[in-house]
Amino acid sequence: MSTQSQSAIRNRYTEAEIEGYTQQILRDGFCILKGHFPKEKLQTWKEAFDPLMEQRIQDGTASERGPKRFYISLPFTMPFADPAIYEDPDILAILERLGGDIVMPELASDTPLQGSDFQVIHRDHLQMSPDLPDRDPALPFQFAVNFPLVDVTLANGPFEVARGTHLLTDAECKERIRSGEMETQLEPLMMEVGDVMIRDVRALHRGTPNHTETPRTMIVVGYNCAEHQRPQLKIHIPQAEFNKLSGRGRQLLRLNPVVESLDAIRPSETYSNLYFLEDAD
Ligand SMILES: O=C(O)CCC(=O)C(=O)O
Numbered sequence: 709m710s711t712q713s714q715s716a717i718r719n720r721y722t723e724a725e726i727e728g729y730t731q732q733i734l735r736d737g738f739c740i741l742k743g744h745f746p747k748e749k750l751q752t753w754k755e756a757f758d759p760l761m762e763q764r765i766q767d768g769t770a771s772e773r774g775p776k777r778f779y780i781s782l783p784f785t786m787p788f789a790d791p792a793i794y795e796d797p798d799i800l801a802i803l804e805r806l807g808g809d810i811v812m813p814e815l816a817s818d819t820p821l822q823g824s825d826f827q828v829i830h831r832d833h834l835q836m837s838p839d840l841p842d843r844d845p846a847l848p849f850q851f852a853v854n855f856p857l858v859d860v861t862l863a864n865g866p867f868e869v870a871r872g873t874h875l876l877t878d879a880e881c882k883e884r885i886r887s888g889e890m891e892t893q894l895e896p897l898m899m900e901v902g903d904v905m906i907r908d909v910r911a912l913h914r915g916t917p918n919h920t921e922t923p924r925t926m927i928v929v930g931y932n933c934a935e936h937q938r939p940q941l942k943i944h945i946p947q948a949e950f951n952k953l954s955g956r957g958r959q960l961l962r963l964n965p966v967v968e969s970l971d972a973i974r975p976s977e978t979y980s981n982l983y984f985l986e987d988a989d
Pocket residue numbers: 773777779818819820827832866867868913914915916926982
């Protein structure tokens with residue numbers, strides 16, 4: 709590895725700071741690393757993402773998760789197949805403290821456009837993983853690493869989250885949403901380009917309306933404990949990209965299919981269930 713790429717993936721935080729963020733996630737359900745990724749890199753992502761989004765909406769292959777709110781997977785090619793992002797050593801150190809052997813089955817985006825609405829308050833997985841029935845429910849097993857491609861303001865549809873709700877049972881979540889109590893606990897997160905959120909996907913949250921003409925794209929890199937199965941999700945890895953992966957990258961991406969090229973893969977979204985709680989007893 710060149711000196712330059714080595715310095716690009718150096719840890720920014722001390723062990724004590726990593727432990728501090730880990731504890732924040734255990735307590736609040738999320739933490740935010742301020743100014744973590746370089747703005748210039750994310751500008752390159754935005755320039756590649758905007759035309760991709762337009763095309764995916766036009767050809768009907770984006771998943772609509774509420775009116776004018778699109779979930780779109782990203783192709784595993786540059787600029788998105790960037791180990792400086794998905795192998796970030798601080799983020800992986802935090803995830804490994806929480807989840808041990810981690811894999812990455814998701815590289816995608818959530819974008820509310822003008823005309824979007826409030827989502828139903830939800831969690832992205834029920835409290836327990838069916839694959840880890842003996843795991844302490846206080847410990848997360850599925851994570852979203854989120855970062856915006858534009859600064860998030862009250863006007864463009866901030867992601868809202870209710871602190872500490874990852875610790876509630878599914879029945880408690882349903883009751884607190886039904887009674888309206890949860891509405892008062894949601895906090896809008898005004899993230900700037902470069903900020904990164906690491907969250908336990910069980911923390912209750914929702915997307916809110918974007919009142920501006922500028923799409924508010926939030927990238928989501930999904931990680932989880934290797935034992936926790938997510939068969940509905942996969943990243944197609946082109947052979948040429950696979951050949952470039954580091955040992956760490958191969959380990960993280962090992963459950964995904966390697967394909968000759970992305971040309972024969974028709975983009976589609978198979979991950980669309982938002983409302984897991986509605987199926988809970
Ligand atoms: O658009 C957002 O900010 C949140 C999207 C979300 O939570 C979801 O679709 O599950």
